[in-house]
Amino acid sequence: MKPHLQIVKIGGGVLEDTEKLSAALHAFAQLEGAKILVHGGGKLATDFGHKLGITSQMIEGRRVTNEESLVLITMVYAGLVNKKMVAQLQGMRCNAIGLTGADANLIKATIRPKHPIDFGFVGDVARVDVAGIEGVLNLRMTPVFCAITHDAAGQLLNTNADTIAAEIAAAMSDQYDTTLFYCFDKKGVLNDINDEHSVIESIDETRYVQLKKEQRIAQGMLPKLANSFNALHRGVTRVCIGSVPMLSDTQYPRTTLFLHHE
Amino acid sequence: MKPHLQIVKIGGGVLEDTEKLSAALHAFAQLEGAKILVHGGGKLATDFGHKLGITSQMIEGRRVTNEESLVLITMVYAGLVNKKMVAQLQGMRCNAIGLTGADANLIKATIRPKHPIDFGFVGDVARVDVAGIEGVLNLRMTPVFCAITHDAAGQLLNTNADTIAAEIAAAMSDQYDTTLFYCFDKKGVLNDINDEHSVIESIDETRYVQLKKEQRIAQGMLPKLANSFNALHRGVTRVCIGSVPMLSDTQYPRTTLFLHHE
Numbered sequence: 001m002k003p004h005l006q007i008v009k010i011g012g013g014v015l016e017d018t019e020k021l022s023a024a025l026h027a028f029a030q031l032e033g034a035k036i037l038v039h040g041g042g043k044l045a046t047d048f049g050h051k052l053g054i055t056s057q058m059i060e061g062r063r064v065t066n067e068e069s070l071v072l073i074t075m076v077y078a079g080l081v082n083k084k085m086v087a088q089l090q091g092m093r094c095n096a097i098g099l100t101g102a103d104a105n106l107i108k109a110t111i112r113p114k115h116p117i118d119f120g121f122v123g124d125v126a127r128v129d130v131a132g133i134e135g136v137l138n139l140r141m142t143p144v145f146c147a148i149t150h151d152a153a154g155q156l157l158n159t160n161a162d163t164i165a166a167e168i169a170a171a172m173s174d175q176y177d178t179t180l181f182y183c184f185d186k187k188g189v190l191n192d193i194n195d196e197h198s199v200i201e202s203i204d205e206t207r208y209v210q211l212k213k214e215q216r217i218a219q220g221m222l223p224k225l226a227n228s229f230n231a232l233h234r235g236v237t238r239v240c241i242g243s244v245p246m247l248s249d250t251q252y253p254r255t256t257l258f259l260h261h262e
Numbered sequence: 263m264k265p266h267l268q269i270v271k272i273g274g275g276v277l278e279d280t281e282k283l284s285a286a287l288h289a290f291a292q293l294e295g296a297k298i299l300v301h302g303g304g305k306l307a308t309d310f311g312h313k314l315g316i317t318s319q320m321i322e323g324r325r326v327t328n329e330e331s332l333v334l335i336t337m338v339y340a341g342l343v344n345k346k347m348v349a350q351l352q353g354m355r356c357n358a359i360g361l362t363g364a365d366a367n368l369i370k371a372t373i374r375p376k377h378p379i380d381f382g383f384v385g386d387v388a389r390v391d392v393a394g395i396e397g398v399l400n401l402r403m404t405p406v407f408c409a410i411t412h413d414a415a416g417q418l419l420n421t422n423a424d425t426i427a428a429e430i431a432a433a434m435s436d437q438y439d440t441t442l443f444y445c446f447d448k449k450g451v452l453n454d455i456n457d458e459h460s461v462i463e464s465i466d467e468t469r470y471v472q473l474k475k476e477q478r479i480a481q482g483m484l485p486k487l488a489n490s491f492n493a494l495h496r497g498v499t500r501v502c503i504g505s506v507p508m509l510s511d512t513q514y515p516r517t518t519l520f521l522h523h524e
Contacts, residue, residue, distance in 0.1 A: 074341050104358070135401040
């Protein structure tokens, strides 16, 4: 039997709120066995950007990572947010080690093609070093990844944190029984976006295709679900989408994604 | 026989100059065997501080690390400087992994007593986790430490990079034959501060005491020498002070420090 590995991505309103973040880190610290945390930088990067006079160009609603923005997110994601989290987790007796994909070449990415749209220093994951991450886990260290990768030729790249979490989970699935948690400030995938009690308990692939066709999935949720089903196809055992309490309370509402209902 | 371990601290004018930094990283990447890099953030932190309106209070010529300054150095040292270096080293086929002392609890510090002077969030090294660093080295990863530690109770702390390098070198000396390099923009300890050709080739402890008594050591060099002799007393084999080329050229001028001439 493969050992269990839990990959937890926190974002969406959890990072910006000191109390919510602290609760999330507590819940994460309590998880037993091998685990990995993944995070972005949320609104903090935008706030520091304003102070530094760095504005992000947006194309079709998506941020372009120019050289200045890359400096900004490297400071905020890999520096401030990552290291404060690591220190907090250490204070909770969780042996966290903060990483980018550049560190030990654990996540190599390729810069996104400049056509049709040039998003700048944005990377798509090319390779996760399973043996490297396993080595770190075997030292009883808990990796905390921020949303930065590199091209292995000297260039840091901005990579979506949801994608990083899904790519790590998928890559580690050969060696581990993996559960991927997408932890944010909603209780799961909602049937009615205005009713937070309308959490859909589980979604298999047939239902996912149907929900998409009926356009009943909130716009912001679509990439999360696409990432999730991609990861499930590549061997991830289960994906849970919900809020922080789901990490410590197995009865807490959440949306669980499967390929097929058994 | 113990395996060799080289600890290289770079600072003082090397970090701010893209070409010098690149040369230093190249020389470091070429070093054979186990090695560790240590760096601060130099003038970059001051520059970003100006942009963010964060000014450092100075007491008796020494910087006070208030909460704002800690945010600043965490962004600049652990984020920007550390991760850019890691990416560059990876591009040179050196398997760098960027770390603070908080990561994997590798360097625990205690906050400096608030009396007689309150320096804020400044930490003095309490414990280097030799087994943890050895574990990372055994994974064929090359640690790159910035000048940040933690108290293991949730608080990041600012710690002098020269001291971190000396503490790591001293702690690792039980397991390794250690050489500590202090790499900056001078060729070594100078007999005459205005003559860069007046490098003192070697200094043993007797000569060190004598030079100190005669007040012939430049003010900025005193803590480096104190750190060095402290490390030598704790088992470090040799300390070399000089500029980047000494890393790759054994004939290049430098000052080598020993306890006793053999």
